[in-house]
Amino acid sequence: MRRTALVAQTRVELVLTVRRAESLLVTLGIPLGILVFFAKVDAVTDLRDPIDFLVPGILALAVMSTAMVSLGIATGYERHYGVLKRLGSTPLSRAGLLTAKTTNVLLIELVQALVIVATGLALGWSTSARLLPVIVLLLVGTVAFAGIGLLMAGTLRAEANLALANALFLVLLFLGGMAYPLERLPGALQAIAEALPAAALAESVRDVLDPGAAFPLAHVLVLVGWAIAAPLAAARFFRWEE
Amino acid sequence: MTPAPVIEVAGLEKHYGATRAVDGVSFRVDPGEVFGLLGPNGAGKTTTVEVLEGYRVPDVGEVRVLGLDPIRDGRQLRLRIGVMLQDGGLYQGIEPIEALRLFASYYDDPDDPERLLDVVGLRDARRTLVRRLSGGQHQRLSLALALIGRPSLLFLDEPTAGMDPRARATTWQLVRELRDRGVTVLLTTHAMVEAEQLCDRVAIVDRGRIVASGTPGELTTDVTRDRTSFSAKPGLDLADLAAALGVDSTDVHEPRPGEYVVAAEATPAFVAALALWLRDRGITLGELRGGRRTLEEVFLSLTHEEPR
DSSP states (O other), rough: OOOOHHHHHHHHHHHHHHHHHHHHHHIHHHHHHHHHHHHHHHTTTOOHHHHHHHHHHHHHHIIIIIIIIHHHHHHHHHHHHHHHHHHTTSSOOOHHHHHHHHHHHHHHHHHHHHHHHHHHHHHHOOOOOOHHHHHHHHHHHHHHHHHHHHHTTSSSSSHHHHHHHHHHHHHHTTTTTSOOOOSSSSSHHHHHHHHHHHHHHHHHHHHOOOTTSSSOHHHHHHHHHHHHHHHHHHHHHHEEEE | OOOOSSSSEEEEEEETTHHHHHHHHHHHEEOOOOEEEEOOTTTHHHHHHHTTTTSSSEEEEEEETTTTTTTTTHHHHHHEEEEEEETTTOOOOOHHHHHHHHHHTTSSOOHHHHHHHHTTTTGGGGTTTTGGGOOOHHHHHHHHHHTTTSSSSEEEESSSTTTTTTHHHHHHHHHHHHTTTOEEEEEESSSSSHHHOOOOOEEEEEEEEEEEEEOHHHHOOSSSSEEEEOSSSSSSHHHHHHHHHHHHGGEEEEEETEEESSSOOOOOOHHHHHHHHHHHHTOOOOOOESHHHHHHHHHHHHHHOOOO
């Protein structure tokens, strides 16, 4: 793979992402809006410190918005417009394309994380926790959500993919323990939620950031399971042409 | 000694379930040729081309492109071909110059993006997002992207669909220049004018098979020669005309208003009789064609419109 091709491809992926205003709304606007709203408005009364609860959840939400929604919708439309097919007859390899897309996702997530952490700190958040495990968890979450996003992008029509990605984003936000605690959900729903990747990511990041909490083994196992299964399914079922 | 062919297809078959999209196609394309695959929608043109481009694996048959196997040697092949797909394949949110620079980065010795913008006439649309380009501009950008890697073989799938007449003429001129520089071109089209204007040789494909092939000149020359066609104002008296020409009245037809076909050879005596008849009635001749059929007529007589 030629290095200039990788750099150029990554650059174009970034430019295209920035030009999609609706994608920036999902990746930056919504996470920040939820963070500030729930930190300022006392919607969840039994939390001692809402900001300590919110920051980990919003980090998980940010990963989900970029890796699943933004990547998935963009890739679905690229497939719809035949871009993926056209790239298939150029010397750009699949690995090259995937590397560029991955780099793009990671760069956007880095910006999201910086903005969320800065906002959190401004709202009174503090942590003494280890950074590395958090980064590892967010990366594993990225793999899981990218797998789900690409699975939908590679199997559904672009419009159906758009609708489903947005709907799934909402469902996983409600069932993700991101804006309010999972315990608020009825028992059965809570059990379902804990099997889904959103809650697994949010809860494990939250526990790792809490020096008093034990290692969230169950949540991490669920998350790793999704991070293995979703990309495998995407690789198996992805169709380059719509 | 004949040079090694650029494309060699032998007994190609491609099946989709019970449908044989390509059903035993063989042809070769020599260096520097413009070769046209003609056929109605669903005839198997695009499937054939996509096998050559490495998109599809043949079910039966042998395919060599630039001496390479399109699947096994795909990576090497993709460095040396340029592809223009039927439906764009362009990022919607990109500018033409950005797209050209991106594609240029894929190749070791690419053409100059700015130069290609001028060549295809997109200078003014340099910074217009693809989603705002007209259909013809879209096609021209696709063409420029197919050329950016300085390919030695160019695949053009319906290259002028959606272009206005001027853009179409520019594109044809461009293809001729490329051929003069030694680039081999395989194009598919159902515009017969395009085939007559551009192609050194054509193959007519119908229902997955090649039903005729040769130069446009060879295909349009009737073996029997007992055929003359002309155009004039519609509604001429066919029986009277037949009598003047000395042919049976069943040998004169008006298949389309104003277009006449006579089942007789265009001998000097025949042409003189026709001219006299027209003169006596004050009718102006539009076009007179002896022996030859148009490529369109050949095409229509050999192909079927596939029910969708």
